Amino acid sequence: MDKITLNYEEMVAAYWDSLNTVLRGFNAQGEFLDLWVPDEDGVSSILNLVEAVQETGYNQMELDLTTETAQEIDLARLQEELVALGTVNLEPTATGYRLQVNGLTEGAAFHNLHAAYVAALRQAYQGPSQAGELSAQEGLELVHCTIKGVGLSVLVEPQRKIIQQAKWQGAEGPLEVGMMNACCQVILGLSLLEAADHGVLRLEDYLRDERLRRPAAGIVIPEKVEPAFGLPLELLRGLLSDFRKRTGYDQTINFFVKAYSNAWQALDGAGRKQRLQESLDQFLKDRKLNPKLFEVLSLDEKGRVTLASEVEFGRDQKAQLLLQLERHLDKHLEENLHLYVQELEDKNSKRRKTQENE
């Protein structure tokens, strides 16, 4: 079944009407909505409806809402909740809104997943497949691990143990395939030790939509907040274990730092500073903030960026923006750029005197 179009207010009215008129074999809207019960909370009510449509086997649904109904519903929360079921689109119409949820059949596979991971996993599932076999190549070592029928093979440069290629085998269903596709992408360029130690932390970070609420009230431990991370965790540790057994590699302390991209390395100091300023400007523009909020003072070889600002900030605003900006640069410009503001000198007169004497 492909698509169904419904009118929310009419359905709710019909449901209440049926409650008063039907004694047995109660079914307000026909068999396809056996599971649906409206809820006083509009978000839960529509969520229940979309789940019922998905269970019935439809791939797409359209739901018309009047302006009055839409005003009573937290539309942002509704869209966040629906992400786990399909691709969501909300368009204004002459009488209110039309909610479209597409890809419900595939979305069923992501149904019980935390909403923060659904969009990226769906994209990883639909994107280029990383399924396949690898065979040893000259100058590269083949390392392999299989857990519960899913295999992960990587080609590793033996000197620094850097993963050059990665392919999976045997994954089934959109969730597992999406997870393995993403995993194969994320571990490229990492050392085997880094992949085993922090590969799943990196994978979780890569897949999480930061606009949605964090998947844990406290600290996010990937395989605890989402059991689907358990498989890549075991596989990545298994790769290291296989490599250790075959080669006697026994390094346990991990000093890995990912190299700068080729494009970044090709730039000189002025070029890097310019790219940084552009990325900073974009960050401020996206948030409709004062374009003069921060100025890049310096950028050193180790990736330390010092920013200056003459603007008055609200309480905690500066600290929050700096952390957000660093993450923005990390995702959109270059990993390993670290933001600082100008250092404050010690105001303690005795201690300062000692420093001056030295």
Added chain:
Amino acid sequence: MNQKADKGQLILDGTKLDWHLDRVRAWERGEKVPPITIDMALTRACNFACGFCYAMLQENDRQRIDQKVIYEFLEDCAEIGVKGISLVSDGESTISPVFMDTVKYGASLGLSMAVGTNGYVFTKRKLEELLPHLTYLRVNISAGERDRFAEIMGVKPEWFDRVCQNIKDMADIKRQRGLEVTIGLQMVLMPEYEDQILPLALLGKELRPDYLIIKHCSDSEEGSLGVDYGGYERMYGKLEQAEALSDEGYSVQVKWSKIKDEGKRSYQRCYGPPFMIQLSGSGLVAPCGMLFNEKYKKFHIGNIVETRFKDIYHSDRYWEVMNHLASPHFNAQKMCGTLCLQHKVNETLDQYRKGQRPLKDPTGTPPQHINFI
């Protein structure tokens, strides 16, 4: 007094995190866990001027911690489940007008209280009043001879005599009144203070505190204090001689694990702060003292002078910063100074997360100072 519960082994070179596995398991489940230990100061000011002082690098926007602020803070700590508060951090808390009240009120709320101090402004009367409320009191003293004390700690030579008298009084009061409080001395060892290792160990033997701990000196990630970590190895023999001066009732211990690490970290993620955070004497709440300076603004969470601590603890900002430190965006090997307060906790949790160390419920008598992990 709450410190009566602290018995067993005195762990000075390690972590007591294993004795709080309920919190570790809750942390792992993604729950909000209150800090077990908070290290803080009541002011950023100090009446000494030690050459090794890390506080020189920790300047931030100063605000005043008065009695209302600190009382509300202590009440919040007790309410959310903090267990121990050490007044150490980046200032000399004993020179704050609210020092005595802080210790007494904290202890009355059931919090384990502890102090790290230069030991100068005490009198025998004040010590009589203070010691029954403390789990430990540790005096920072990095020399055993009068003139070298003055040089190293940036004060007049006669201040040495007063500090020594105070240490002696502490030990006497403890013994006479049968108090549970632990009296300790701490030497922050820079390689150039080598000549003071044995004189200080001998001085301790005479003054009779419970212990002398000799530790490395921390430095910033840029090496601002100029600590020569390669310079510690030549002192191993002298350090062993100092340890040999221990007797029944006086223990000399060297923080070997940190000294031998030579300032290097085995881990990149910083998992420790949810269990152990630090507050500056300005009221600033930060995951770690090494991040107090304005320079590290991105890690600053709030200030108890402006916001109730329980609100800071429950805020999204608090957990955003904690998560950032535990994420791939943070690398303690590159972005931190050396050998921080959370080092042993970080090491333990990192090994656990990498599958190198299991979580095991400990057996036997709990160690002393269990709430100072």
